[in-house]
Amino acid sequence: MALATMDTADLRIALFSGNYNYVRDGANQALNRLAEYLLRQGAKVRVYAPVVPQPAFEPTGDLIGVHSMPIPSRSEYRIPLSILGKARKDLKAFAPNIVHVSSPDPVGHQAVTWARKRDLPVLASVHTRFETYLRYYNMAWGEPVVEAILRRFYRRCDALVAPSESMAQLLREQRMNYDVSIWSRGVDREIFHPGRRDLDWRRAHGIADDEVAIGFxxxxVMEKGLDVFSDTLDELRRRNVKYKVLVIGEGPAREWFEARLPGAAFVGFQQGADLGRAVACMDLLFNPSVTETFGNVTLEAMACGLPVVAAAATGSQSLVDDRVSGRLLPPGAIHQFAEALKSYIEDPALRLAHGRAGEDRAAEFSWDKINQAVADTYIRLIRQKPGTRA
Incomplete structure (x- = not known):
């Protein structure tokens, strides 16, 4: 087929992921949604990632296991080590016309090398700011080293996609690559909307109708800003501000977080309609994290009509309009976060107005349109490689 007439159905994508489905997170859910969309359009997709006996959810598409090992300090995660045996044979037989890498791990590096030897285009998707993780383990001094390693990896790729313009600009400033386009994130409006609010469910978790629930x-995990969240709520208590806390999620730091937030409602992991209900039962979202490249949770809260108080970082800057749909404040600014939360707690009209503005903004995010942008990027990169098979 002539490259000029190539469309999505002609794509054969080899997708490499460090965590496609064994632990659920926003990044791998986005990858599974992408695979579902591509398959629905007639494209061929093969996924190469670690597999475990009991994954968090069933994978979308064909998943081929790669050699991996648990991360010593975080055993729920695995390091993909190499493309060996069955995986390498499968990759050769599949004969992709583009390679998509989603994690700068050893298998990601090997996949880039494999593609470059065959003059195949490589797209890298950026899902998290790995360099910032060191801050939460008292190793911030190592950030420049990690940035240099990431730069070497991403510069070997033909292009990058990032979830937001703020993240794309940061990648350009860090000289990771200069071909950076946007692969945003969508929100399922069947699941996330204000009508999911359930007062009986709130009451069952100890939140009265007239109480304001600050949500997480x-x-x-610590890199989500749990320390900033809890320190900010300590400041609210010192100011004698009344509030409740609703925490949605699971992870290794739950015990620590529960000890720091006595009286909070911890409802654990939620999904589907249950997640939509839990989010809508908040009154505002507090998201102090600086590690996200997009901020799925921010968008989901906005779709439920909630104002968002967030760190002015890549995860929220492209979503929240400061003083219109929420507040964007300097990362770690405990006193400013507390003041913003206090304003929303004490002013129901402000909460309502900013929540409605956020809901209007969330309506702009359609998954199919967003995922087609990635398919269009694949096609553009293939056309730019004269030797690539259509």
Whole structure:
């Protein structure tokens, strides 16, 4: 087929992921949605990632296992080590016309090398700010080293996709690559909308109708800003502000978080309609994390008509309009976060107005349109490689 007439159905994508389905997070859910869309359009997709006996959810598409090992300090995650045996044979037989890498791990590096030897285009999707993780383990001094490693990886790729313009601009400033386009994130409006609010469910979790629930949504790990969240609520208590806390999510730091938030309602992992109900039962979302590249939780809260108080970082800057649909404040600014939360708690009209503005903004995010942008990027990269098979 002539490259000029190529469309989505002509794509054969080899997708490499460090975590496609064994632990649920926003990144791998986005990858599974992408695979579902591509398959629905007639494309061929093969996924190469670690497999475990009991994954968090069933994978979308054909998943081929790669050699991996648990991360010593975080055993729920695995490091993909190499493409060996069955995986390498399968990759050769599949004969992709583009390679998509979603994690700068050893298998990701090997996949890039494999593609470059065959003059195949490589697209890398950026899902998290790996360099910022060191801050939460008292190793911030190592950020420049990690940035240099990431830069070497991403510069070997033909292009990058990032979830937001703010993240894309950061990648350009860090000189990771200069061909950076947007693969945003969508929100399922069947699941996330204000009508999911359930007062009986709130009451069952100890939140009265007239109480304001500050929400946390995400995996319970320190790099999500759990320390900033709890320190900010300590500041609210010192100011004698009345509130309740609703925490949605699971993770290895749950015990620590529960000890820091006595009296909070921890409802664990939620999904589907149950997740939509839990989010809508908040009154506002507090998202202090700086590690996200997009901020799925921020968008989901906005779709439920909630104002969002967030760190002015890549995860929320492209979503929240400061003083219109929420507040964007300097990362770690405990006193400013507390003041913003206090304003929403004490002013129901402000909560309502900013929540409605956020809901209007969330209506702009359609999954099919967003995922087609990735397919269009695949096709553009293939056309730019004269030797690539259509």
């Amino acid at each position: 949504l995400g995996r319970l």
